[in-house]
Amino acid sequence: MIAYxxxxxxxxxxxxxxxxxxxxxxxxxxxxxxxxxxxxxxxDISVAKEIAKKHNFDLLHHAQQLGNVYHLQHRSAxxxxxxxxxxxxDGAALIRSMLSHPRVLRSIHQVAEDVExxxxxxxxxxxxxxxxxxxxxxxxxxxxxxxxxxxxxxEDAKIYKKALSRRHLDLIxxxxxxxxxxxxxxxxxxxxxxxxxxxxxxxxxxxxxxxxGIVVSVVDDGLDPSNPDLKNYxxxxxxxxxxxxxxxxxxxxxxxxxxxxxHGTACAGEIGALANNSxxxxxxxxxxxxxxxxxxxxxxxxxxxxxxxxxxxQYISVYSCSWGPRDNGLVMDMPKFYTSKAxxxxxxxxxxxxxxxxxxxxxxxxxxxxxxxxxxxxxxxHTIAVGALNIFGRTPYYGESCSAIHVSAPVGGPHTPNxxxxxYLVTTTMVNGGCFKEMSGTSAATPLVSSCVxxxxxxxxxxxxxxxQHLLSRSAxxxxxxxxxxxxxxxxxxxxxxxxxxxxxxxxxxCAKLVFTAQxxxxxxxxxxxxxxxxxxxxxxxPSRKPLTLPFDSRxxxxxxxxxxxxxxxxxxxxxAMRGAVEIWLKSPAGTESRLLGMRPKDKDNRVGIKNQTFLxxxxxxxxxxxxxxxxxxxxGGGGRRRGVVTEASVQFLGSSGARLPPVSHRRARWLTPDxxxxxxxxxxxxxxxxxxxxxxxxxxxxxxxxALVANGNGSGGGDLTAIVNEARRVxxxxxxxxxxxxxxxxxxxxxL
Numbered sequence: 001m002i003a004y005x006x007x008x009x010x011x012x013x014x015x016x017x018x019x020x021x022x023x024x025x026x027x028x029x030x031x032x033x034x035x036x037x038x039x040x041x042x043x044d045i046s047v048a049k050e051i052a053k054k055h056n057f058d059l060l061h062h063a064q065q066l067g068n069v070y071h072l073q074h075r076s077a078x079x080x081x082x083x084x085x086x087x088x089x090d091g092a093a094l095i096r097s098m099l100s101h102p103r104v105l106r107s108i109h110q111v112a113e114d115v116e117x118x119x120x121x122x123x124x125x126x127x128x129x130x131x132x133x134x135x136x137x138x139x140x141x142x143x144x145x146x147x148x149x150x151x152x153x154x155e156d157a158k159i160y161k162k163a164l165s166r167r168h169l170d171l172i173x174x175x176x177x178x179x180x181x182x183x184x185x186x187x188x189x190x191x192x193x194x195x196x197x198x199x200x201x202x203x204x205x206x207x208x209x210x211x212x213g214i215v216v217s218v219v220d221d222g223l224d225p226s227n228p229d230l231k232n233y234x235x236x237x238x239x240x241x242x243x244x245x246x247x248x249x250x251x252x253x254x255x256x257x258x259x260x261x262x263h264g265t266a267c268a269g270e271i272g273a274l275a276n277n278s279x280x281x282x283x284x285x286x287x288x289x290x291x292x293x294x295x296x297x298x299x300x301x302x303x304x305x306x307x308x309x310x311x312x313x314q315y316i317s318v319y320s321c322s323w324g325p326r327d328n329g330l331v332m333d334m335p336k337f338y339t340s341k342a343x344x345x346x347x348x349x350x351x352x353x354x355x356x357x358x359x360x361x362x363x364x365x366x367x368x369x370x371x372x373x374x375x376x377x378x379x380x381x382h383t384i385a386v387g388a389l390n391i392f393g394r395t396p397y398y399g400e401s402c403s404a405i406h407v408s409a410p411v412g413g414p415h416t417p418n419x420x421x422x423x424y425l426v427t428t429t430m431v432n433g434g435c436f437k438e439m440s441g442t443s444a445a446t447p448l449v450s451s452c453v454x455x456x457x458x459x460x461x462x463x464x465x466x467x468x469q470h471l472l473s474r475s476a477x478x479x480x481x482x483x484x485x486x487x488x489x490x491x492x493x494x495x496x497x498x499x500x501x502x503x504x505x506x507x508x509x510x511c512a513k514l515v516f517t518a519q520x521x522x523x524x525x526x527x528x529x530x531x532x533x534x535x536x537x538x539x540x541x542x543p544s545r546k547p548l549t550l551p552f553d554s555r556x557x558x559x560x561x562x563x564x565x566x567x568x569x570x571x572x573x574x575x576x577a578m579r580g581a582v583e584i585w586l587k588s589p590a591g592t593e594s595r596l597l598g599m600r601p602k603d604k605d606n607r608v609g610i611k612n613q614t615f616l617x618x619x620x621x622x623x624x625x626x627x628x629x630x631x632x633x634x635x636x637g638g639g640g641r642r643r644g645v646v647t648e649a650s651v652q653f654l655g656s657s658g659a660r661l662p663p664v665s666h667r668r669a670r671w672l673t674p675d676x677x678x679x680x681x682x683x684x685x686x687x688x689x690x691x692x693x694x695x696x697x698x699x700x701x702x703x704x705x706x707x708a709l710v711a712n713g714n715g716s717g718g719g720d721l722t723a724i725v726n727e728a729r730r731v732x733x734x735x736x737x738x739x740x741x742x743x744x745x746x747x748x749x750x751x752x753l
Contacts, residue, residue: 029111029112030084030111030112031078031084031087031088031091031109031110031111031112032078032109032110032111032112032299032301033073033074033077033078033079034060034071034072034073034074034110034301034303035057035071035072035073035074035091035094035095035098035107035108035109035110036069036070036071036072036106036107036108036110036302036303036338037051037052037069037070037071037072037098037104037106037107038067038068038069038070038104038105038106038107038108039068039070039103039104039105040068040103040104040105041067041068043068043103045062045070047101047103048062048070051098051101051104052070052072055074055094055097055098056074056075056076057072057073057074057075058072058073058074058075059071059072060072060073060244060245061244061303061307063303063306063307063338065310065313065342065345066306066310066338066341066342066345067341068105069303069338071244071303074094077090077091077094078090078091091109092109094107094109095107095109108302108337108338110301110302110303111301111302111336112299112300112301113300113301113302113305113325113333113336114325114326114331114333115296115300115323115324115325115326116323116324116325116326116327117220117221117263117296117322117323117443118322118323118324118327118361118363118364118441118442118443118446119263119266119322119364119439119440119441119443119444173275173276173282174276174277174278175273175275175276175277175278175279175280175281175282176278176279176280177280177281177427177435177437178281178282180281180424180427180437181281181282181426181427182197182198182391182410182424183198183199183409183410183411183412183426183448184198184199184201184202184282184284185198185199185201185202186198186391186410190391190424193391193392193424194391194392194393196668197389197391197392197393197410197479197508198410199284199409199410199448199452199508199509199510199511200510200511200512200513200668200669201284201452201511201512202512203512203516203669204455204511204512204514204515204516207515207516209455209458209459209515210275210285210286210287210288210455210458211271211272211283211284211285211286211287211288211451211454211455211458212287212288212458213458213461214285214288214289214317214318214454214455214457214458215234215236215237215288215289215291215315215316215317215318216237216271216272216285216288216289216290216291216316216317216318216319216320216450216451216454217237217238217290217291217292217293217311217316217318217319217320218264218267218268218271218290218291218292218293218320218322218447219293219295219308219309219319219320219321219323220263220264220267220292220293220294220295220296220321220322220323221260221261221263221264221294221295221296221297222240222242222250222251222252222253222261222264222265222292222294222297223238223250223251223252223264223265223268223290223291223292223294224250224252224257224261224262224265224431224432225250225292226432226433227265227269227429227430227431227433227434228274228277228279228433229269229272229273229274229277229279229280229281229283229429229435230265230268230269230272230273230274230290230429231274231277232272232274232286232287232288232289232290233250233290233291233292234289234290234291235250235291236291236312236315237289237290237291237292237293237312237315237316238250238251238291238292238293239251239293239294239307239308239311239312240294241293241294241295241304241307241308241311242294242295242296242297242298242304243294243298250292251292251293251294252264252265252292252294252431253297257431257432258431259430259431261297261431262430262431262436263296263322263443264292264294264296265292265429265430265431266428266429266430266436266439266443266444267320267322267428267443267444267446267447268290268292268429268447269281269283269428269429269430269436270283270284270426270428270439270444270447270448270451271283271284271285271288271290271320271447271450271451271454272285272286272287272288272289272290272451273286273428273429274286279435280427280428280429280435281427281428281435283428283451284447284448284451284452284454284455284511285451285452285454285455288451288454291316293308293311293319295307295308296323302335302336302337302338302339303338305335305336305338305339305342306338306339306341306342307342309321309339309342309343309346309356309358310342310345310346310350313346313349313350313351313356314350314351314352316350316356317351317356317357317454317457318356318357318359318450318453318454318457319346319356319357319358319359319450320359320446320447320450321358321359321360321361321377321383321446322361322441322442322443322444322446322447323361323443324360324361324362324363324375324377324378325363325374325375325376325377327363327364327365327368327370327400328365328368328370328602329365329368329369329370329580329600329601329602329603330600330602330603330604330605331374332374332579332603332605332608332610332613333374333375333376334376334377334379334613334614335376335377335380340380343358343380343382343383344382346358346382347382347465350465354462354463354464354465355464355465355466356465357384357450357453357457357465357468358382358383358384359383359384359386359446359449359450359453360377360378360383360384360385360386360446361385361386361441361442361443361445361446362375362378362385362386362387362388362399362400362402362404362405362442363375363378363400363442364398364399364400364441364442364443365398365400366395366396366397366398366399366400366401367397367398367417368602369599369600369601369602370400370600370602371400371401371402371597371598371599371600372385372400372401372402372404372405373402373403373404373584373595373596373597373598373615374597374600374603374613375400375402375404376613376614378402378404378405378616379402379404379568379614379615379616380614380616381565381566381568381616381654382465384406384407384449384453384468384469384472385404385405385406385505386405386406386407386408386409386442386445386446386448386449387399387400387405387407387408387409387442387445387503387504387505388408388409388410388411388413388440388441388442388444388445389408389409389410389411389445389479389504389508390410390411390412390413390414390415390424391410391412391424392415392479393410393478393479393508394415394479395408395415395503395504396412396413396414396415396440397413397414397415397416397417398413398417398441398442399413399442399503400442401502401503401595401598402502402595402596402597402598403502403586403594403595403596403615403616403617403618403619404615404616404617404618405501405502405503405504405505405618406469406472406473406505406506406618407449407472407473407475407476407504407505407506407507407508407509408445408476408479408503408504408505408507408508408509409444409445409446409448409449409508409509410445410448410508411425411426411439411440411441411442411444411445411448412424412425412426412440412444413425413440413441425437425438425439425440425444426439426440426444427439428444448509449472449509451511452509452511452514452515453468453472453514455511455514455515456468456471456514456515456518457518458515459515459516459518459519460518460519460521462523463518463521463523464523464524466524466527466565467518467521467523467524469565470521470524470565470661471514471517471518471521472506472509472514473498473506473618473621473622474506474513474517474662474664474665475509475510475511475513475514475517476499476505476506476507476508476509476510477507477508477510477513477666477667477668478491478499478507478508478666479504479507479508490502490503492592492593492619494588494590494592494619494620494621494622494623495588495589495590495591495592495620495622495623495624496563496590496621496622496623496664497622497663497664498621498622498664499666500592500618500619500621502594502595502619505618506618506621510668510669512669513668513669516669517662520662521662522659522660522661522662524656524659524661525656525657525659526656526657527565527654527655527656528557528560528561528653528654528655528656528657529652529653529654530554530556530557530560530561530625530652530653530654530655531650531651531652531653532554532555532556532557532558533552533553533554533629533650533651533653534552534553535648535649535650535651536550536646536648536649536650537647537648538647539645539646539647540645540646540647540649541575541643541644541645541646542576542633542634542635542643542644542645542646543643544643546634547585547632547633547634548632548633548634548646549630549631549632550630550631550632550633550646550649551628551629551630551631552628552629552630552631552651553627553628553629554625554626554627554629554651554653555626556624556625556626556653557653559626560657561625561653561655561656561657562624562655562656562657562658563622563623563624563655563656563657563658563659563661564620564621564622564623564624564625564653564654564655565618565621565654565655565656566616566617566618566653566654566655567586567588567594567616567617567620567625567651567652567653567654568614568615568616568651568652568654569584569586569596569614569615569616569617569631569649569650569651569652570612570613570614570615570648570649570650570652571584571610571612571613571615571633571646571648571649572609572610572611572612572613572646572647572648572649573609573610573633573644573645573646573647574609574610574611574644574645574647575609575642575643575644575645576606576609576635576637576642576643576644577606577635577637577642577643578603578604578605578606578637579600579603579604579605579606579608579609579610580599580600580601580602580603580604580605581599581601581635581636581637582597582599582610582633582634582635582636582637582644583595583597583598583599583633583634583636584596584597584615584631584632584633584634585631585632585633585634586617586629586630586631586632586651587629587630587632588620588623588625588627588629589623589624589625589626589627589628589629590620590623590624590627592619592620592623593619594617594619594620596615596616596617597615599636606642609644612648622661622664624658625653625655629651631649631651633646
């Protein structure tokens with residue numbers, strides 16, 4: 001990225017030298033014909049138009065949320081027939097010329113970001129099934145027998161319907177492939193495999209939490225609302241940033257659609273596929289409003305990423321992002337300037353200041369020995385990184401590991417790449433009105449977590465973005481039974497009692513537990529940003545055959561920070577024989593060990609190194625930071641005298657003052673009894689009715705009624721509940737409620753008794 005910010009008094013000769021030096025580096029990157037132009041705050045659009053006309057630009061967009069930023073596209077520079085050197089030279093000249101204008105603050109030449117959709121390559125998967133050898137390393141004979149038959153032979157809806165009838169589920173399911181959605185509710189319908197290994201979703205549905213009133217947008221390659229399962233499509237939550245000149249229409253490519261454009265539609269179906277429309281399956285939040293933000297169906301730039309995650313952020317609550325830097329084991333990347341700014345703005349200003357929720361896929365680079373510690377999106381404290389598990393509670397072969405994964409969702413995939421043994425994947429929507437039964441990867445896991453977050457926001461709309469992260473940390477559990485054994489997933493118990501793993505984060509998300517805990521969550525205190533551990537600057541060479549150990553001493557900012565959330569380590573390191581041989585660990589005063597970066601044997605880089613990269617660990621969640629932290633950096637490259645040299649290292653602690661929070665529990669959320677189910681549904685209807693007529697007193701009373709019924713637990717009502725209902729009767733008889741409203745509300749009140 002060629003970027004320069006005006007600095008008063010800097011000689012222009014130095015500016016030119018700097019631009020040229022950056023140009024040499026960026027000749028290796030794919031520069032585009034797009035530029036960001038940032039003006040001083042008191043400059044209006046006429047200045048941008050003047051600069052665009054003078055330098056032969058088209059002005060495409062005014063990114064007001066990012067500041068006084070304009071998106072320009074050049075009419076002749078950096079076209080497809082230009083060489084990389086020519087593009088870099090022309091771009092540097094344009095930037096220098098624009099910076100000569102007194103109203104220009106900054107200009108950034110946009111690079112084509114090396115990102116990809118994080119879905120499992122089904123063609124590759126099927127090739128592995130056809131050409132691979134039996135995996136005998138750790139597949140038990142029981143597993144082999146269980147998944148020996150093809151998926152088409154196990155679609156036995158009778159077993160599933162029988163199980164549902166035992167659970168007193170009021171929701172009548174007529175979607176034909178609901179029985180295949182084992183990850184939503186696993187009764188053992190797939191040949192008896194691992195009943196209970198699922199999202200534990202139905203208890204939340206049983207209490208009426210289905211995403212109603214929450215808006216979730218899928219940032220991807222588009223969304224095809226013509227699919228009969230996507231009738232909750234919301235144009236207000238949608239945008240097409242791959243075509244900035246397009247003023248209206250759905251966010252999907254015009255013309256015939258192929259499987260190449262089905263990714264965003266598939267993710268959307270996992271979130272919001274309609275229930276009981278006799279088609280395909282069901283989405284987790286099937287009553288939520290669905291948006292599609294299209295950026296992946298073309299060249300992706302820093303500006304486009306920033307537009308996407310800020311789009312209509314007072315309306316959209318959750319942004320589901322099943323993509324990230326390429327998972328080839330070679331890339332080490334971080335969000336660029338405007339994307340980083342957009343993430344910060346999103347959590348500070350989105351949802352009326354409560355913060356937008358950005359849910360990100362952790363990556364499918366396990367097949368390339370990649371490590372998500374190298375992914376700056378996953379390692380950003382403002383995102384929620386999601387891992388994947390299969391039906392046995394194990395990490396699939398494509399899963400990456402790092403200390404920044406928050407939770408995992410069950411989506412399937414074999415745990416070794418060459419196994420002939422099929423696994424059970426995700427059923428969802430696709431373009432052209434189809435039903436797709438082969439969705440997997442962390443792309444599939446991310447929408448499931450996004451949906452559960454939507455249910456939690458329905459239960460408690462006042463949750464902040466940090467509240468949601470706390471709830472996720474408390475709502476996960478160890479994957480149940482069989483190969484979900486803690487030893488295999490490398491679980492450790494941190495100093496606050498959380499089970500944590502580099503493979504699965506805090507574990508398998510329990511959606512019902514997340515929702516129920518959200519209802520009574522007290523909220524966390526203001527975030528504390530503590531940087532009291534002295535940083536290292538200089539030259540610190542990594543020794544041979546042992547790590548470079550750098551101690552950091554913290555007092556928790558004089559005891560004000562007592563409950564950790566995020567711990568960030570920022571590092572600059574060069575001189576190694578190969579970057580992929582570097583391994584980074586952090587040990588807390590409580591003894592919790594975090595592998596911030598694992599070895600990545602395909603990354604042979606020996607030129608760029610690690611440049612101001614930030615690594616994140618969540619494994620110290622709720623611990624007290626006070627004490628000595630040990631940062632250990634290994635260089636296992638065997639490069640003789642050529643060993644890595646650390647020039648900068650710092651630690652940042654984010655958390656709160658330690659206000660009392662509910663205790664950590666690893667138990668699965670329980671089902672409601674039939675009486676509890678009936679009472680919860682009735683009170684939920686009453687609350688909905690009150691909101692429809694917008695009567696504030698009645699809305700308050702209905703919420704009290706609902707909470708009392710849920711807390712009471714047996715549906716019997718009692719004196720307190722009767723008093724609430726009688727008070728509600730008095731309210732609806734007051735002036736200001738129409739006769740029609742009164743009759744409707746009285747019917748709802750009577751049904752609640």
